[in-house]
Amino acid sequence: MARISLGVLLFSLLSCLAIFAPGCRADFPPPEVTEPGIVVLPEPLDRGAPGRVLVSGLDPGSTVSGSFDGKPIFFFAHKGNLVGLFGADIMIEPGGHPLSVQWGPDPGQRRTITVTVKDKSYGVRDIKVPQSQVDLSPSDLARTQREREQTTRALGTQSPLRLWSGEFIEPVPGRINSSFGRQTRLNGVLNARPHAGADYLVAEGTPVKAPADGKVILAGDHFFAGNSVYVDHGQGLISMFFHLSRIDALEGQEIKKGDVLGLVGKTGRVTGAHLHYGLYINGARIDPPVFRQMTASLYAD
Ligand SMILES: [Zn+2]
Known part of the structure; x- marks a missing residue:
């Protein structure tokens, strides 16, 4: 009896997947969205200093791009993470500047954070x-x-x-x-x-x-x-x-x-x-x- 019930259940499930797949989707959890970890070092940053952004938790083959203050950031694989280098130009205005990371083609696969640049007296x-x-x-x-x-x-x-x-x-x-x-x-x-x-x-x-x-x-x-x-x-x-x-x-x-x-x-x-x-x-x-x-x-x- 239990075996028949299992068979019926399996049949129903397969039918549902094969024929009514779009309607059935609501019964399943939505696909998991992988949001990477993003860390900027150092923060805050002196004007004239280099910075680095570490992106973790992505598939090794992921293509990641980014920008800081409108200038591109290129990434490379390093110790299991992706690392991008950027610079706060010597003449940059102190204050908050946008840093964006894009980890996929979807517009949702993008995060923009504000990096603080400190003034520094060089003499x-x-x-x-x-x-x-x-x-x-x-x-x-x-x-x-x-x-x-x-x-x-x-x-x-x-x-x-x-x-x-x-x-x-x-x-x-x-x-x-x-x-x-x-x-x-x-x-x-x-x-x-x-x-x-x-x-x-x-x-x-x-x-x-x-x-x-x-x-x-x-x-x-x-x-x-x-x-x-x-x-x-x-x-x-x-x-x-x-x-x-x-x-x-x-x-x-x-x-x-x-x-x-x-x-x-x-x-x-x-x-x-x-x-x-x-x-x-x-x-x-x-x-x-x-x-x-x-x-x-x-x-x-
Ligand atoms: Zn010189």
């Missing part, structure tokens, strides 16, 4: 250079405009694949004598653009090493930056090295962490030999030593 530096390097001649002005087009194109590179892994290394062993973010008083006049890199005080001729794997996307002699090398590390992360006495890298060359890109020099608009090391994430200018610390904590156990 002012005084620099004296020949006045001809401030009030440019028409030919120098035309040259800087041409070079700006090249550098803007290089800085806009967004290769979808991450080329680097592991902790970034210091490009030279010296100490930093003019830190990132300072405002520059040039021959007594305050420049609106803050110092978008870290200056390392090292002897002329010191080898400059690639901080991580990547590809050389621009190498040349520029009016302000002197002999310069720009390296694409993938996913919108670009490093740059200025004022070199010699360039030892070719455009298009793939490089490994520690490869020599050139030698420290005093070319371009400088007061003496040093290495200017800059780092951009998808157009945001960030502090290179702080980024290095972030890569160290990503890979720490």
Whole structure:
């Protein structure tokens, strides 16, 4: 008797699934919505600092995209989660800025959170250079405009694949004598653009090493930056090295962490030999030593 009842029940269920499936759906729980865990570090964030967003609880094959303050965030798999890097540009307005994560094609598979950016005082530096390097001649002005087009194109590179892994290394062993973010008083006049890199005080001729794997996307002699090398590390992360006495890298060359890109020099608009090391994430200018610390904590156990 019990066996017949079970058979009838099974038949009813199969009929229901096969014939009346749409009407039966209400009898079953709705499909489970997987909402990923999203954590932003650090929070709040200094202006000029890099940040990272960790997305957990998704299938390993999930495609995740994102944005911070209108700039894209690319993700990579790391320790079972997905990690995306972003930067609070040195000139960003302090306050709340939107960070969005999209983990599927459905508009519901998206979350936007507000990341707080704190103001940070980086100080002012005084620099004296020949006045001809401030009030440019028409030919120098035309040259800087041409070079700006090249550098803007290089800085806009967004290769979808991450080329680097592991902790970034210091490009030279010296100490930093003019830190990132300072405002520059040039021959007594305050420049609106803050110092978008870290200056390392090292002897002329010191080898400059690639901080991580990547590809050389621009190498040349520029009016302000002197002999310069720009390296694409993938996913919108670009490093740059200025004022070199010699360039030892070719455009298009793939490089490994520690490869020599050139030698420290005093070319371009400088007061003496040093290495200017800059780092951009998808157009945001960030502090290179702080980024290095972030890569160290990503890979720490
Ligand atoms: Zn500099």
